[in-house]
Amino acid sequence: TRLGEDWIFLVLLGITMALVSWTMDYASAKSLQGSGIPELKTILRGVVLKEYLTLKAFIAKVIGLTAALGSGMPVGKEGPFVHIASICAAVLSRFMSFFSGVYQNPYCYTDILTVGCAVGVGCCFGTPLGGVLFSIEVTSTYFAVRNYWRGYFAATFSAFIFRVLSVFNKDAVTITALFRTNFRMDFPFDLQELPAFAIIGISCGFLGAFFVYLNRQVVLFMRRPNTMTRFLMKYRLVFPATVTVVIATLTFPPGFGQFMAGELMPRECINSLFDNFTWTKMSGSPPPVGLGRSTAWLHPDVSVFIILLLFFLMKFWMSAVATTMPIPSGAFMPVFILGAAFGRLVGEIMATLFPHGILFDGILYRIIPGGYAVIGAAALTGAVTHTVSTAVICFELTGQISHILPMMVAVILANMVAQGLQPSLYDSIIQVKK
Amino acid sequence: TRLGEDWIFLVLLGITMALVSWTMDYASAKSLQGSGIPELKTILRGVVLKEYLTLKAFIAKVIGLTAALGSGMPVGKEGPFVHIASICAAVLSRFMSFFSGVYQNPYCYTDILTVGCAVGVGCCFGTPLGGVLFSIEVTSTYFAVRNYWRGYFAATFSAFIFRVLSVFNKDAVTITALFRTNFRMDFPFDLQELPAFAIIGISCGFLGAFFVYLNRQVVLFMRRPNTMTRFLMKYRLVFPATVTVVIATLTFPPGFGQFMAGELMPRECINSLFDNFTWTKMSGSPPPVGLGRSTAWLHPDVSVFIILLLFFLMKFWMSAVATTMPIPSGAFMPVFILGAAFGRLVGEIMATLFPHGILFDGILYRIIPGGYAVIGAAALTGAVTHTVSTAVICFELTGQISHILPMMVAVILANMVAQGLQPSLYDSIIQVKK
Numbered sequence: 001t002r003l004g005e006d007w008i009f010l011v012l013l014g015i016t017m018a019l020v021s022w023t024m025d026y027a028s029a030k031s032l033q034g035s036g037i038p039e040l041k042t043i044l045r046g047v048v049l050k051e052y053l054t055l056k057a058f059i060a061k062v063i064g065l066t067a068a069l070g071s072g073m074p075v076g077k078e079g080p081f082v083h084i085a086s087i088c089a090a091v092l093s094r095f096m097s098f099f100s101g102v103y104q105n106p107y108c109y110t111d112i113l114t115v116g117c118a119v120g121v122g123c124c125f126g127t128p129l130g131g132v133l134f135s136i137e138v139t140s141t142y143f144a145v146r147n148y149w150r151g152y153f154a155a156t157f158s159a160f161i162f163r164v165l166s167v168f169n170k171d172a173v174t175i176t177a178l179f180r181t182n183f184r185m186d187f188p189f190d191l192q193e194l195p196a197f198a199i200i201g202i203s204c205g206f207l208g209a210f211f212v213y214l215n216r217q218v219v220l221f222m223r224r225p226n227t228m229t230r231f232l233m234k235y236r237l238v239f240p241a242t243v244t245v246v247i248a249t250l251t252f253p254p255g256f257g258q259f260m261a262g263e264l265m266p267r268e269c270i271n272s273l274f275d276n277f278t279w280t281k282m283s284g285s286p287p288p289v290g291l292g293r294s295t296a297w298l299h300p301d302v303s304v305f306i307i308l309l310l311f312f313l314m315k316f317w318m319s320a321v322a323t324t325m326p327i328p329s330g331a332f333m334p335v336f337i338l339g340a341a342f343g344r345l346v347g348e349i350m351a352t353l354f355p356h357g358i359l360f361d362g363i364l365y366r367i368i369p370g371g372y373a374v375i376g377a378a379a380l381t382g383a384v385t386h387t388v389s390t391a392v393i394c395f396e397l398t399g400q401i402s403h404i405l406p407m408m409v410a411v412i413l414a415n416m417v418a419q420g421l422q423p424s425l426y427d428s429i430i431q432v433k434k
Numbered sequence: 435t436r437l438g439e440d441w442i443f444l445v446l447l448g449i450t451m452a453l454v455s456w457t458m459d460y461a462s463a464k465s466l467q468g469s470g471i472p473e474l475k476t477i478l479r480g481v482v483l484k485e486y487l488t489l490k491a492f493i494a495k496v497i498g499l500t501a502a503l504g505s506g507m508p509v510g511k512e513g514p515f516v517h518i519a520s521i522c523a524a525v526l527s528r529f530m531s532f533f534s535g536v537y538q539n540p541y542c543y544t545d546i547l548t549v550g551c552a553v554g555v556g557c558c559f560g561t562p563l564g565g566v567l568f569s570i571e572v573t574s575t576y577f578a579v580r581n582y583w584r585g586y587f588a589a590t591f592s593a594f595i596f597r598v599l600s601v602f603n604k605d606a607v608t609i610t611a612l613f614r615t616n617f618r619m620d621f622p623f624d625l626q627e628l629p630a631f632a633i634i635g636i637s638c639g640f641l642g643a644f645f646v647y648l649n650r651q652v653v654l655f656m657r658r659p660n661t662m663t664r665f666l667m668k669y670r671l672v673f674p675a676t677v678t679v680v681i682a683t684l685t686f687p688p689g690f691g692q693f694m695a696g697e698l699m700p701r702e703c704i705n706s707l708f709d710n711f712t713w714t715k716m717s718g719s720p721p722p723v724g725l726g727r728s729t730a731w732l733h734p735d736v737s738v739f740i741i742l743l744l745f746f747l748m749k750f751w752m753s754a755v756a757t758t759m760p761i762p763s764g765a766f767m768p769v770f771i772l773g774a775a776f777g778r779l780v781g782e783i784m785a786t787l788f789p790h791g792i793l794f795d796g797i798l799y800r801i802i803p804g805g806y807a808v809i810g811a812a813a814l815t816g817a818v819t820h821t822v823s824t825a826v827i828c829f830e831l832t833g834q835i836s837h838i839l840p841m842m843v844a845v846i847l848a849n850m851v852a853q854g855l856q857p858s859l860y861d862s863i864i865q866v867k868k
Contacts, residue, residue, distance in 0.1 A: 133567075137579060142578055145571060148571065148822075149571075152846070164625070176622070388582075388583060401611070401830065401835045409594065
């Protein structure tokens with residue numbers, strides 16, 4: 001049957017990709033797995049990791065990352081991009097050192113790597129500014145302002161080329177944001193909605209800390225010597241293959257996936273969570289024009305709340321487990337999607353509580369659940385990575401800055417909670433790898 | 435006559451305010467004049483400026499700044515706000531040191547001042563993010579990332595209170611940007627417009643360097659010992675009074691001011707330069723609804739180009755001279771307005787060259803001169819202050835991020851030109867004051 005073939009195809013594709021990815025990793029005989037940001041943080045603090053920034057690692061990581069992204073697992077590309085860009089920067093500086101002695105200076109080397117990080121984040125999403133700030137926050141403790149300027153310069157041109165290429169490729173008509181939102185600008189939100197934004201921020205703080213905890217527990221469990229882990233150590237392929245089969249089966253669209261929008265690719269997922277509709281008001285009626293891929297969230301028999309909640313719960317553990325697999329995998333994007341889903345859930349609840357919107361000056365302004373999703377995405381990524389510049393990345397990704405103040409408040413609250421409970425995901429990985 | 439009374443009133447008001455401002459400055463017996471950013475830069479580098487951060491200086495600066503802004507001279511409040519916020523931070527930390535010994539730590543003192551700077555810029559315009567980045571760029575060489583977090587925290591809440599107060603004051607319906615623009619978002623600009631943006635960037639680099647040069651030459655001229663400066667040193671009131679009379683006379687709206695939009699307050703000026711109309715297409719026809727204060731730029735007999743050019747040329751030397759007066763005066767706002775006028779001029783020229791807009795995919799997209807004004811404002815302030823975060827301030831001020839990439843490119847080009855030609859305005863003032 002068509003359905004069965006599909007399932008086998010998806011699982012096989014997933015396994016193949018995961019295996020290619022893992023093989024590249026294994027073949028290069030270096031620990032290229034994971035995001036790469038923790039390793040760069042240690043390098044920038046003066047620890048020498050041999051052969052971490054070589055051309056061989058570059059090739060292995062590029063192929064491995066492509067396969068990992070193609071496997072359909074909930075893994076991101078931000079961390080690996082930082083690693084790839086840093087390798088480019090390091091290799092380029094070694095090449096340039098034939099012509100100029102400046103490049104042999106160890107200070108210069110650190111500067112170049114810092115800029116490389118900024119470019120990696122910046123060109124991954126086309127967010128130069130957020131890229132620079134995010135890379136400063138996650139890699140540095142003290143920072144030279146001259147590198148801010150350089151990072152800004154390099155990241156702007158990389159983001160520029162990234163977006164111009166998509167224009168030449170006819171994906172976009174002009175240079176715009178990657179996940180452009182279209183919320184109303186004259187009255188983006190009412191002051192009475194602020195408590196809801198604060199709740200998103202605080203909840204995301206707890207959820208982010210729990211994500212870091214869960215991720216670390218999985219790694220520690222795999223380390224503990226017992227029959228199962230000894231078996232897994234012997235047959236290294238079993239762990240990624242099992243995880244891939246389980247996740248691919250659960251998200252299989254015609255199966256359980258229909259209750260968790262399984263058919264959506266990560267990019268479609270974000271675009272639909274940020275859309276300008278209110279899904280809870282659509283049950284029963286034919287979907288309006290322009291709803292596009294958001295239809296995946298509307299199940300004829302199951303409430304939107306259940307779908308969103310199921311999506312959030314399932315993706316939560318899936319992301320926490322998938323990012324521990326020995327393949328190049330960033331955690332930023334999966335966490336971003338989780339945050340968006342959580343924010344959207346709160347937004348839809350608000351839209352149900354205030355079905356006619358909020359009255360202000362005689363005009364009824366309806367709730368925009370998409371705005372809540374953007375705030376949730378920024379807050380949860382901020383909590384997991386212990387950074388505040390995720391808010392900047394969100395502005396640049398959505399191309400809208402109208403929610404700036406509530407978003408910054410939510411990100412700060414999320415950080416306050418998460419920083420009190422757990423280390424950042426990157427610090428957690430550094431601690432575990434020690 | 436009504437006209438004569440008006441003129442006398444305006445000039446007298448201007449002189450009175452300038453004199454009050456100058457007296458406060460003189461009475462406090464400390465050099466509170468100028469922006470305050472250069473002094474803070476030296477303090478943060480370890481130089482002890484006695485009595486610069488006292489309650490006395492606070493009171494003198496607040497009254498002086500209020501009077502200076504009321505005088506109608508082209509001076510800004512950003513620099514003095516940084517000084518005022520730093521005094522608050524310093525005084526607060528002295529007060530807190532009664533309760534906790536942490537505040538007596540000299541490192542802590544530096545941290546607190548850095549955060550004070552960020553709050554100063556952030557609450558001046560309601561731009562927390564740009565405030566933090568701008569204050570980092572202008573005051574620091576090396577920067578502790580923990581202060582970034584703290585600055586972000588403090589500046590967000592100060593900006594939040596600033597904007598919430600304006601909601602309570604019924605100035606705004608909800609929390610929005612200060613100079614909110616309303617450009618079309620689906621197709622903000624075409625790739626063919628990029629050369630024009632680059633030209634704005636490069637020109638602003640030259641203009642910014644020339645502004646710094648002019649400002650320094652005025653200061654140096656006032657220092658050179660000759661009959662005139664000896665006279666001015668003896669009668670200290672003469673210089674500010676003369677400058678006030680000349681500038682107030684030239685910008686007097688029914689007089690020469692009608693050819694340079696003299697009736698507009700700085701805030702109205704920016705709002706009208708950023709508006710969503712094309713002024714060159716309005717000659718002869720009745721002005722459309724919603725044009726508002728922008729009518730000041732439309733003279734029945736004189737072309738918009740002449741008005742914009744005159745405004746730019748006159749305000750250029752006025753701002754350069756006014757910021758040398760011994761009163762609390764920031765240069766950021768005047769330069770921002772100059773840049774906006776220059777950008778608008780280029781935008782209106784583009785709109786005349788391509789009267790039907792730019793053809794793309796069968797649709798004609800018209801040129802948005804307001805977008806050029808935003809880019810010009812960011813580029814010129816960037817060139818004068820040698821910072822790239824003016825772009826961030828612009829996004830936050832306008833509430834629109836659609837022009838992010840061309841704006842960042844323009845700011846980078848402006849910085850490249852200006853940094854090659856002159857020191858930043860703040861470094862120039864430090865050098866001159868040595």
